[in-house]
Amino acid sequence: MTTAVTNAHLRGRDGLWTIAIVADGTIASLDPVQPGGAPADPTVIDADGGLVLPAxxxxxxxxxxxxxxxxxxxxxxxxxxxxxxxxxxxxxxxxxxxxxxxxxxxxxxxxxxxxxxxxxxxxxxxxxxxxxxxxxxxxxxxxxxxxxxxxxxxxxxxxxxxxxxxxxxxxxxxxxxxxxxxxxxxxxxxxxxxxxxxxxxxxxxxxxxxxxxxxxxxxxxxxxxxxxxxxxxxxxxxxxxxxxxxxxxxxxxxxxxxxxxxxxxxxxxxxxxxxxxxxxxxxxxxxxxxxxxxxxxxxxxxxxxxxxxxxxxxxxxxxxxxxxxxxxxxxxxxxxxxxxxxxxxxxxxxxxxxxxxxxxLRLDGYGLAVGKRADLVILDAADMTEVFRTRQAPRCVLRGGRRVMGC
Ligand SMILES: [Zn+2]
The missing domain is CATH 3.20.20.140 (Metal-dependent hydrolases)
Structure with missing residues (x-):
């Protein structure tokens, strides 16, 4: 189970962010990354500046x-x-x-x-x-x-x-x-x-x-x-x-x-x-x-x-x-x-x-926001233009905070 994704670029927000995920697989908080880098915690995924989107x-x-x-x-x-x-x-x-x-x-x-x-x-x-x-x-x-x-x-x-x-x-x-x-x-x-x-x-x-x-x-x-x-x-x-x-x-x-x-x-x-x-x-x-x-x-x-x-x-x-x-x-x-x-x-x-x-499709729990299910893709590119230019598969896919693919 992943507890957070850090060093993530997010659409519409400047800087790098940490997405905290709680045990029920939903997003608990979105916080700016603090200086000092990510803790060496195996349950935290380092997005390394890549864009993170909802699935x-x-x-x-x-x-x-x-x-x-x-x-x-x-x-x-x-x-x-x-x-x-x-x-x-x-x-x-x-x-x-x-x-x-x-x-x-x-x-x-x-x-x-x-x-x-x-x-x-x-x-x-x-x-x-x-x-x-x-x-x-x-x-x-x-x-x-x-x-x-x-x-x-x-x-x-x-x-x-x-x-x-x-x-x-x-x-x-x-x-x-x-x-x-x-x-x-x-x-x-x-x-x-x-x-x-x-x-x-x-x-x-x-x-x-x-x-x-x-x-x-x-x-x-x-x-x-x-x-x-x-x-x-x-x-x-x-x-x-x-x-x-x-x-x-x-x-x-x-x-x-x-x-x-x-x-x-x-x-x-x-x-x-x-x-x-x-x-x-x-x-x-x-x-x-x-x-x-x-x-x-x-x-x-x-x-x-x-x-x-x-x-x-x-x-x-x-x-x-x-x-x-x-x-x-x-x-x-x-x-x-x-x-x-x-x-x-x-x-x-x-x-x-x-x-x-x-x-x-009227999906209630969808989105990269607090309270929504942590269905996330972690991409290598840092912005949407680059994401569309390269069209690369995500480095990692999460579903309700669980790793479905990659990482
Ligand atoms: Zn058709």
Whole structure:
């Protein structure tokens, strides 16, 4: 058990600090380091001037897809539509054990990069049945001492166009999943997309659960699901409990319509998640030049007061052949894609992989503050710009004051 981390740089504070940790694994105090150096106490970790952050959060991941690239037909177009098609076929053959093993590998990757909390989506529906969900539940159980995982039930093939999905979603929630997922734009018609969103709120009420919906993951400016989700959030009284993931079409709307949608998101206190690597990769595929970047309007959303986070989304799967589980790489891509390289921009991106997703996932005990759980990463670099520049794995990862990795 670690009793303190000393000689630590902290975001937003000058000088070096000591973080004291008490026996229940929470942070007892944050104090400036006194001259004379750290005591030679084996329970005290010397950060040696490195930056210490709360553990990273990967708020949007697909653990059931991780490391599946070699199990499916090649995605020759590189598009979302082709990936969904190949995955729909492949998942009919997957066993829960295969899913569990690939998920465990990805979870280990994420832990090695200092991730302390994951929100993963898991496919449920006619093709997936409950096998993928069972594999992910088993992987969560096997790793619960090392990492927290929220599971979103995800009807990848739609709900209206996959009539078996709804009951599978219910079953997955009964088995222990946490959040109602959706993919509103993946239905046959606009009317079906609206119906899809209504069904998500019905399920959310039934299970008293939050919603995290893949939405408008397209460059098509006619894709208008986000405004429906935001309006329904207000109508159904679910403010603060809904997350819109991707929201790519917002970047293709004209400014006037985008402003209207953003004001609806503010009214619904809807959280937004962007997945910069995957959206840079999948979107803009139909463009000649100039090519759109595909990400939602990250800076405009933050300026409007919306809680924006960033996720890894995919690790070596048919949607995205790259991805490592390193949230610093996710941040690095976001810095480039949304011109967030100013000092203020860098801080915004740091928030997108720490404090902001903690709000979206509603993690009460999260943060580098007195009384919060000591889930900490100790980095070699001393400031956020250098942390993103080098993107090195943490030297040490603590969970509730216990050493999970390194030191
Ligand atoms: Zn996703």
């Amino acid at each position: 990273f959060i990967d708020c949007h991941l697909h653990l059931d897809l991780a490391y599946s690239l070699d199990l499916v037909a090649p995605n020759t177009s590189g598009t979302l539509v082709e990936a969904i098609g190949h995955w729909s076929e492949a998942k009919r053959e997957l066993t829960a054990e295969n899913v569990r093993q690939r998920a465990l590998r990805a979870i280990d990757d994420e832990i090695s990069f200092g991730v302390g909390h994951i929100r993963t989506h898991v496919d449920v529906g006619t093709a997936a049945e409950m096998r993928l969900c069972e594999g992910i539940l088993a992987a969560r159980e096997a790793t619960r001492e090392r990492i927290d995982i929220q599971i979103v039930v995800f009807p990848q093939d739609g709900i209206v166009q996959d009539p078996g999905a709804l009951e599978q979603m219910r079953e997955a929630m009964r088995l222990g999943c946490d959040v109602i997922g959706g993919i509103a734009h993946n239905e046959r018609t606009e009317a079906d997309s609206r119906r899809h969103i209504d069904l998500l709120f019905d399920l959310a009420e039934e299970f008293d659960a939050d919603i995290d919906c893949h939405i408008d993951e397209t460059d098509d400016p006619r894709s208008r699901c986000t405004e429906v989700l935001a309006a329904k959030t207000v109508e159904r009284g679910w403010q603060g409990r809904v997350t819109a993931s991707h929201v790519c079409a917002l970047a293709s709307y004209d400014d006037e319509h985008a402003a209207r949608v953003i004001s609806l998101l503010v009214e619904g206190r809807v959280h937004v998640i962007t997945n910069p690597g995957v959206n840079l990769h999948l979107q803009g595929r139909g463009d000649r030049y100039p090519k759109r970047r595909g990400l939602t309007r990250v800076s405009e959303l933050i300026d409007a007061g919306i809680n924006v986070s960033a996720g890894q989304d995919c690790i070596r799967d048919p949607f995205y052949p790259l991805g490592t589980g390193n949230m610093l790489e996710v941040g690095h891509l976001l810095i480039h894609a949304d011109h967030l390289s100013t000092p203020a921009g860098i801080e915004r991106v740091a928030d997108c992989i720490t404090d902001n997703p903690a709000k979206a």
